[in-house]
Amino acid sequence: MAGMTVAPRRWLARLAVAAGLLVTVGALLIAPATSASAHAVLQSSSPAASSVVPSGPSEVVLTFSESVRKVPGKIRIIAPDGSRADRGEPAFDNTVVTIPVSPDAGRGTYLVSFRVISADSHPVSGAFTYSVGAPSTPPADSGGDDSRADPVVSTAVKVARFLGYAGLVLLVGPVLVLAALWPQRLSRRGPTRLAWTGLGLVTVATLADLWLQVPYTAGGGLFEVSGEGFGTVFGSPFGAAHLVRLGLLAASVFLLRPMLARPAGRTDAIILAVLGVAALLTWPLAGHPAASPAPAVSVVVDAVHLGSMAVWLGGLLMLAVFLLRQADERELSAILPIWSRWAALAVSALLLGGTVQALIEVATPQALVSTTYGRLLLAKIALFAVVIGVAAYSRQLVRSRVAAQRPVPVRRAVWVELAVTAVVLGLSATLVQTPPARTASAESxxxxxxxxxxxxxxxxxxxxxxxxxxxxxxxxxxxxxxxxxxxxxxxxxxxxxxxxxxxxxxxxxxxxxxxxxxxxxxxxxxxxxxxxxxxxxxxxxxxxxxxxxxxxxxx
CATH class of the missing domain: 2.60.40.1930 (Macroglobulin (MG2) domain)
Structure with a gap:
């Protein structure tokens, strides 16, 4: 009877842990965005905000802190009588936006409203007034948009990012373990299904990203998309990175199928590794790193950070679900020392990459505690420290050769690592949608x-x-x-x-x-x-x- 009650209790404990993780990750994903969700700042305008000029300008010039791109139809100048005073399409030149203005719009107060896309693919919006001759009652912009994306869209973007990260873990772990550590006598069916699930999740998340980027940048609802909106997204660095990722995923299918079925040849493995590295680079190229003060360094560091995470967490998943349950003592004696070295390298790369990222994105110590990005980063560091401690314990078990004879302690440690790193993934999905501390601290x-x-x-x-x-x-x-x-x-x-x-x-x-x-x-x-x-x-x-x-x- 005791043996019959222990197993259900273990499963109930695991279900409780899983439920807690889902609630935690869900809370992170649906947490409301900060009030200033843009990642670029309007530094100046001509005429200046709230200024009074003697005669009507022929153009209004907006200068941002980083390069911006157009959102079709989202820049307007409203004359004192409520009519449109802007004429023609605004011109975009890196950080400067020039809006032609009708010279005979009359005296009074004008309202300038704008919505553009910052270099890191996030929307920037706002409004200000200036007056010609003398101030008057400011006009209302009946066609204006709120300065925030639809909350449903914002939440869906975070969910899609989380699914993309999860899919990457499910794909990379099985591929690496099957290629280098999998015992020949064991069936490859379970890891193969896991890998195809991961590939499917990454593909779905990438397509969802492309769809959601249209209403996210334009300010509409989940299904408020148009051909022009998709054209704008596909023509942007964000869209190009995602389309390249889809192409690389499609190309990898032809190499994955034989590799997952049997041990792969060296040439196929090298080609697949090159495709994987190229695909990893598409994540930072579509986000914050591409717009950082040191984009080349940030892109490479972020790709290393993401790849190390996928190797470490994916390998842990394979250990917990398959190897520690199915492999015998002799096989584990050969596998665990190799995995321990892999994990040590992955953790070292994560620490190095995270440190460099923090120095670039946070910029100042004060921003760590005064911005949402900084506080999320501190939470991620704290959780990561817990994982490092558990990983060190696991490594000690492997070195003492206890793990091969009694894999249960290692299995428990691996489940703890997986649980904490799942929350870290949720934090990461939220971080990529949060203004970097270097920008947010400047705005606040x-x-x-x-x-x-x-x-x-x-x-x-x-x-x-x-x-x-x-x-x-x-x-x-x-x-x-x-x-x-x-x-x-x-x-x-x-x-x-x-x-x-x-x-x-x-x-x-x-x-x-x-x-x-x-x-x-x-x-x-x-x-x-x-x-x-x-x-x-x-x-x-x-x-x-x-x-x-x-x-x-x-x-």
Whole structure:
């Protein structure tokens, strides 16, 4: 009876662990995006935001922190009377976007709204006003888009990335083990099925990435796609990398089929390895590394990081599911020392690659704790340290030759490694959709660039605050309200005050003008430098309201 109850308990424990992992990974994937989800920053504009110019400009020039590409129909200039003032297509030149403007649009306040694609394939959007002659009531952009992607689309993008990583693990592990470590007497059916499942997941995830990139960059819903949108995606570096990946996957099928069925020849193995390395490079070429300050280094390091992860986790999976259960003591005595060396090399590459990535993407120690990217990276490092400890224990068992005679302790350690690294995969899928710390820290409080930006959270809403030029004198402020689901939140009444207690300046009322349901604009004169206290109250219903505060450094 005791023997009959132990096995079910073990399976129940494993099911509980699996359920916990699914909940954890799911929570990571559906976590709301930060309020500033773009990975590039609008550094300046001509005319400047909130400025008053004597005569109408013939063009509006936007300058971003990195090169950007066009999203068709998503750049507009609205005249004071509500008509379109932009004429023709905007010109894109690396970091500069030039928008032709009708010279006879009249006096008053103009609204400029934009949505473009940053170099790392993520959307960048926003709006600002300028006035000709004298300010007037700002026009509303009835055709404008919210500054966020649809939350369903954003979540689907993370899920697709996670499935792609999982598929890579399921593909690489069986292929490597079957090619170099698999005992001839054992059936190859189980690992072969695992490899084909992995190939299918990578293919499906790649196709999903291409589909989702259209609404993700254009700001639409899951099925709001068009031929023009696909043309834009396919013509981008993101689309090119994914199409190349699909081609490499198709080519690898012809080599995988005989290799999975029987030991492969040396030439086929070399060709397949070359195809695999080329496919690995398509992941960093379609993401953050391609837009980093050192793109060549970042792309190579990220590919090494991803490949090492696939080798290590894929090998662990093969050990846990097949070898430690089916191989005999003599076979394990030969296999485990070789695998131990592989794992050590993979872990070393992971550590080296992760360190280089962190130095490039985080940039400053403060960004590790002050940005979402930095905090996710710290969590990933902490989990990775746990995995390293478990791996060291496993390696010690292998060296002491205990594992071949009593594989149960090693099997348990391998399952722990798999469990923790599954969560690490979820963190990685979230990291690739999170603004790098070097960008996010510059956005969160970038006074030197002439603008203060922050995100404030209350029980009712998240408030995005933009104040420029963050200097003594006249300043403009833009407020954007969002729900807990990252959707625009209509506000019935806005109130805001600023105060400088250190200089004895009592709260000053900020006159606010609603531009849209969730966007208000105001002008305020700040007479002295210092740490100003900004207090914002937004009433969302007849009875519900909440107040948030921020400290704004004024030079």
């Amino acid at each position: 409080s970038d006074v030197s660039a002439g603008q203060f930006t922050t995100s404030l959270t209350s029980t009712l809403y998240t408030m995005q605050v933009e104040l420029s030029p963050a200097e003594r004198g006249n300043n403009s402020i833009h407020l954007y309200a969002y729900s807990k689901d990252n959707l625009p939140l209509p506000v019935k009444e806005w109130r805001a005050t600023v105060a400088l207690p250190s200089a004895g300046i009592e709260p000053i009322e900020v006159p606010l003008l609603p531009l849209t349901d969730n966007h208000a604009y105001g002008d305020i004169s700040l007479p002295a430098a210092g740490e100003w206290q900004l207090k914002i109250t937004a009433r969302t219903t007849d009875i519900d309201q909440a107040t948030v505060t921020a400290t704004v450094p004024i030079r």
